[in-house]
Amino acid sequence: xxxxxxxxxxxxxxxxxxxxxxxxxxxxxxxxxxxxxxxxxxxxxxxxxxxxxxxxxxxxxxxxxxxxxxxxxxxxxxxxxxxxxxxxxxxxxxxxxxxxxxxxxxxxxxxxxxxxxxxxxxxxxxxxxxxxxxxxxxxxxxxxxxxxxxxxxxxxxxxxxxxxxxxxxxxxxxxxxxxxxxxxxxxxxxxxxxxxxxxxxxxxxxxxxxxxxxxxxxxxxxxxxxxxxxxxxxxxxxxxxxxxxxxxxxxxxxxxxxxxxxxxxxxxxxxxxxxxxxxxxxxxxxxxxxxxxxxxxxxxxxxxxxxxxxxxxxxxxxxxxxxxxxxxxxxxxxxxxxxxxxxxxxxxxxxxxxxxxxxxxxxxxxxxxxxxxxxxxxxxxxxxxxxxxxxxxxxxxxxxxxxxxxxxxxxxxxxxxxxxx
Ligand SMILES: Cc1ncc(COP(=O)(O)O)c(C=O)c1O
Numbered sequence: 222x223x224x225x226x227x228x229x230x231x232x233x234x235x236x237x238x239x240x241x242x243x244x245x246x247x248x249x250x251x252x253x254x255x256x257x258x259x260x261x262x263x264x265x266x267x268x269x270x271x272x273x274x275x276x277x278x279x280x281x282x283x284x285x286x287x288x289x290x291x292x293x294x295x296x297x298x299x300x301x302x303x304x305x306x307x308x309x310x311x312x313x314x315x316x317x318x319x320x321x322x323x324x325x326x327x328x329x330x331x332x333x334x335x336x337x338x339x340x341x342x343x344x345x346x347x348x349x350x351x352x353x354x355x356x357x358x359x360x361x362x363x364x365x366x367x368x369x370x371x372x373x374x375x376x377x378x379x380x381x382x383x384x385x386x387x388x389x390x391x392x393x394x395x396x397x398x399x400x401x402x403x404x405x406x407x408x409x410x411x412x413x414x415x416x417x418x419x420x421x422x423x424x425x426x427x428x429x430x431x432x433x434x435x436x437x438x439x440x441x442x443x444x445x446x447x448x449x450x451x452x453x454x455x456x457x458x459x460x461x462x463x464x465x466x467x468x469x470x471x472x473x474x475x476x477x478x479x480x481x482x483x484x485x486x487x488x489x490x491x492x493x494x495x496x497x498x499x500x501x502x503x504x505x506x507x508x509x510x511x512x513x514x515x516x517x518x519x520x521x522x523x524x525x526x527x528x529x530x531x532x533x534x535x536x537x538x539x540x541x542x543x544x545x546x547x548x549x550x551x552x553x554x555x556x557x558x559x560x561x562x563x564x565x566x567x568x569x570x571x572x573x574x575x576x577x578x579x580x581x582x583x584x585x586x587x588x589x590x591x592x593x594x595x596x597x598x599x600x601x602x603x604x605x606x607x608x609x610x611x612x613x614x615x616x617x618x619x620x621x622x623x624x625x626x627x628x629x630x631x632x633x634x635x636x637x638x639x640x641x642x
Pocket of ligand 1: 329330331332333356357359410412413414438440441460461462473
């Protein structure tokens with residue numbers, strides 16, 4: 222076995238202190254923003270769509286990529302470093318989310334996580350999954366494909382009639398009415414990218430019988446909200462890390478409660494040593510799974526990945542941990558509230574997202590009288606260099622997503638720009 226020093230010389234890999242740049246002040250929003258390489262000529266309210274990488278993440282990706290480009294065989298051969306790299310990711314994620322590292326599966330996106338979860342849920346013949354009309358394509362399609370493959374029963378319900386005036390009571394009552402003795406899982410989304418409504422997940426969890434698994438697409442809450450999954454009260458939280466967390470593009474997690482994981486069967490073989498080693502030794506795994514292999518690890522798809530991105534996820538969690546999840550959530554809410562207040566005063570604007578911070582997060586959706594959302598987005602950019610987006614749903618709205626990379630004056634600029642659309 223080569224010495225660590227020889228390995229470093231040969232591969233360029235050197236263990237780093239996480240986010241060690243002394244010039245970064247996590248308490249200063251200006252310093253946080255300075256860690257990103259955003260176009261300085263635009264005001265970007267769509268950073269949540271596909272994350273820009275902060276400096277520590279860019280540096281980590283570049284370092285791993287350099288080593289892989291120089292000698293991928295030997296970089297990967299250094300099993301200790303490779304295992305340690307993935308363990309660093311799990312540990313950083315677990316520390317940030319306040320969960321056990323073995324409760325986390327690593328994925329490439331929310332969509333991959335939802336596909337694995339809904340494709341792998343163990344269901345009896347009569348069991349049904351209840352979902353809602355408000356979810357994104359990824360949830361609906363994962364469930365449709367599951368039903369196609371296995372004949373699983375899927376039912377969609379509506380949780381609120383009008384997003385702007387939705388209430389916790391209306392949402393929880395709709396859930397209560399929908400659950401039947403056959404319901405085995407409820408598939409919902411934490412923050413609706415269609416309307417900006419944030420579901421009261423804790424209240425929904427409290428209203429569910431214990432046999433119903435509460436499965437949540439958390440991507441627009443993950444990094445925008447501070448509530449850790451255990452407090453949220455769900456059984457599974459699925460999220461990409463490449464939206465509000467600003468993690469490496471192509472990364473995600475599935476968190477499952479320790480005793481909920483047994484409800485899922487993996488689909489894609491993991492490359493964890495505990496799974497491969499018995500196979501190499503010709504030992505067949507027991508049908509119930511390899512005893513010392515946590516189900517979350519078994520649910521982490523194997524095959525080679527863009528390892529430079531996966532391994533740099535540790536830096537993203539640590540970067541956000543240093544800023545503080547509570548401070549980041551408070552900043553996101555303050556900007557979104559300021560934006561909604563400003564927009565609400567404009568005559569031609571109809572807000573879709575609720576004003577209450579209990580029922581909204583960072584997404585702000587609205588309509589402008591007499592102008593299509595697509596034209597609004599085009600004009601905001603053409604006239605004011607504001608980057609906005611249109612919700613990807615059959616009823617489209619204009620969507621602005623103020624994040625920790627925005628400032629109050631950028632929000633005011635956006636309000637003025639919408640007024641003159
Ligand atoms: C609610 C919701 N879930 C999932 C996704 C897809 O996320 P990912 O790219 O991580 O699969 C999106 C949008 O991109 C979304 O709005």
